[in-house]
Amino acid sequence: MNVLITGGAGFIGSHLARHLAERGHSVTVFDNLSAQVHGAGATFSPALAALARCVKGDVCDAAAMREILQGQDAVVHLAAETGTGQSMYAVEHYARVNVQGTAILLDEIVNRRPASLGKLIVASSRAVYGEGEYRCPGHGRVFPQARLLSDMEAGRFEPRCPVCGEAVSLAPTREDAPFAPSSFYGLTKQVQEQMVLMFGAAQGLDAFALRYQNVYGPGQSLINPYTGILAIFSNLARQGRALNVFEDGLESRDFVYIDDVAAATAACLRPEVKGVAALNVGSGVPTPVREVAEAIVRHFQSASPVTVSGAFRIGDIRHNVADISKLEALTGIVPATPFAEGLAAFLAWAAGEAPKDSGFEKSLDELKRRGLMGHVHS
Numbered sequence: 113m114n115v116l117i118t119g120g121a122g123f124i125g126s127h128l129a130r131h132l133a134e135r136g137h138s139v140t141v142f143d144n145l146s147a148q149v150h151g152a153g154a155t156f157s158p159a160l161a162a163l164a165r166c167v168k169g170d171v172c173d174a175a176a177m178r179e180i181l182q183g184q185d186a187v188v189h190l191a192a193e194t195g196t197g198q199s200m201y202a203v204e205h206y207a208r209v210n211v212q213g214t215a216i217l218l219d220e221i222v223n224r225r226p227a228s229l230g231k232l233i234v235a236s237s238r239a240v241y242g243e244g245e246y247r248c249p250g251h252g253r254v255f256p257q258a259r260l261l262s263d264m265e266a267g268r269f270e271p272r273c274p275v276c277g278e279a280v281s282l283a284p285t286r287e288d289a290p291f292a293p294s295s296f297y298g299l300t301k302q303v304q305e306q307m308v309l310m311f312g313a314a315q316g317l318d319a320f321a322l323r324y325q326n327v328y329g330p331g332q333s334l335i336n337p338y339t340g341i342l343a344i345f346s347n348l349a350r351q352g353r354a355l356n357v358f359e360d361g362l363e364s365r366d367f368v369y370i371d372d373v374a375a376a377t378a379a380c381l382r383p384e385v386k387g388v389a390a391l392n393v394g395s396g397v398p399t400p401v402r403e404v405a406e407a408i409v410r411h412f413q414s415a416s417p418v419t420v421s422g423a424f425r426i427g428d429i430r431h432n433v434a435d436i437s438k439l440e441a442l443t444g445i446v447p448a449t450p451f452a453e454g455l456a457a458f459l460a461w462a463a464g465e466a467p468k469d470s471g472f473e474k475s476l477d478e479l480k481r482r483g484l485m486g487h488v489h490s
Contacts, residue, residue, distance in 0.1 A: 113381060114228070116140045116184045118171055118217070119191030120164065121156055122149060123332040124235065124324070124373055128188065129164045131374040132381075139164035142171070142180050143191070149333050171213035177220045186231035186381050189217060189308065192300070195336070196239060197425050197475065199297035201482045210300035211307075218311045225315065232312050233380055236305040236321040236390065238366070239298030243429050244285035248273040254280060258294040264424050267488045269359045271430055282364070282398060284435035287323070287390050295427035305390060313388045320380045320387075325394030325434050329370030329454060330461035334468045337475035342367075342458060345405050349414040350467040356476075361402030361420040364431045366394040369454035372447030379443035387442070394434030395447050404455075411459045422488035425479060 115132055117125045120141030129139045141164045145154045156166040169176040171191045181187070192210045193199065199206045214234070221229065238244070243256045256271035263269075273280050293299045305321030312319020334343045345355050376393045379385060405418045440446050479485045 113185040114138045114140070114183055115186045115188060115381065116142060116180060117188045117190060118142045119189075121145060121160060121166070122190060124327060124370065124377070125188075125190045126157075126160050126331060127329070127370050127374045128377050129160060131378050133163040135378070140180065140184070141166045142169055144168065144170045149336050151335055172208060172216060174216050174220065177216055178224060181220055181224070181226055181229070183228060184226055185228045187217070187221075187229070187233070188377060189214065189232070189234045192235065192304070194297065196295040196297045196427055197479050197484060199295055199300070200427055200484050201478075203296055206296055206300050211303050214304045214307055218307060222311060222315065230317060231381055232308055232317045232319045233377060234304055234308040234321050236323045237298065237301040238285070238323050238325045238392070238394070238432050238434060239295060240291050240293055240302040240305065240323065241285050241289050241432070242292035242294040242298065243271050244432055245283045245289050246271060246273075246280035247283045248276065248278060248280045250278065251275045253283070255290055255292060256280065257292065259430065261426070261486060264359075264486055265489045267360070267422065269363065269424070269430055282431045282433060284396060284433050285392070286435040287392060287438055294429060309388050309390065318386050318388070321390040322377060322380070323390060323392045323434070324373060325366035325368045325392070325432065327370055327373050328367050329458050331370070332458075334462065334465060335471070337471040341401065342404065342408070342455070343462070344472050345408045346412075346459060346462040347467050347469070348472075349408050349412045349416045350463075352415050354417045354419045355405045355409065356423065357402050357405050357418060357420045358428070359422065359424050361405075362400050363428075364398035364400045364433070366397065366433045367399055367451050367454070368393060368395045368447050369449035372449050376439060376443065376445045376447060379445045382443075385443055389438070389442065391439045391442065392434035392436050393439060393447065394436055395449070395451065396434055396436045397451065398431055398433040399451050407455060408459065411456070412463070424486050426484045426486065
């Protein structure tokens, strides 16, 4: 197949490009090489250029999108801004890149669709769920609302049943959970996926919105302060600096290894995988953030203290873990890399990279200045 990957020079895109090229597909990468992700003055890596046709451009440029779509059999739309915290103040920018960029892509498909185009995939996010799915002893399956500022300032971080207010237990979130994003980033992802699924169905395309969980692995950006706690923690640990773990350290994430993500995404391009659907792409296992920080410090034999600070970001969720049974049923893919194995691979790669200042502390200062950071009141 001829496959276009927008945002293809990024973390997921570059791994997907390699995965597809190794299986005989012809890949075109379209990317604006954002300085926040790639660094100032970045160019396409020689390794990526050897695998794919690389074109620098912006998804908000309709003429460029029109040209790059010609002859494509499938589009994997990854181009987007991704930081939850940053999205809460860079509102117009996130709307323009994520929503308007997707609208321009779809406008070109609807009005000038290449005859060969049959598949459309968009990178969605678990952020569309907000807190996601829990179980209440009295009310069964429930979906808590965003946590109250007053609760978090009092150190009450766990979500509560939206019906009775009692404690709830985490459950794997299924794709039929209601949309309830707690950040503007999550809202843009909701809109992106609804747009792609709507127009995919209208145009008779196989269309999939892949709700990626916390993707990690070798090659992820070490300089973007708004995404990737593994990258942030590994930089700090190698410099002997404190690792600031938010809340009480027990918040958890569903970390899914990049090779599993590439395989799941590629599986949706197979001719026999048909339909229009949203799919979770995760490991199905929650891992507490404090455990992650401590594992990174041990790996590097670092003197860095792990500081559970009680700080929190407005718009963050408490836990997440995906139900991945729908992905398996449709594609046969089960992301299976254990976190310990994937983390070791990531840290081995990171050890070969120079420690970088990701600007993490500066990003927190920016959130504080804008009233988007809080702290437990003692």
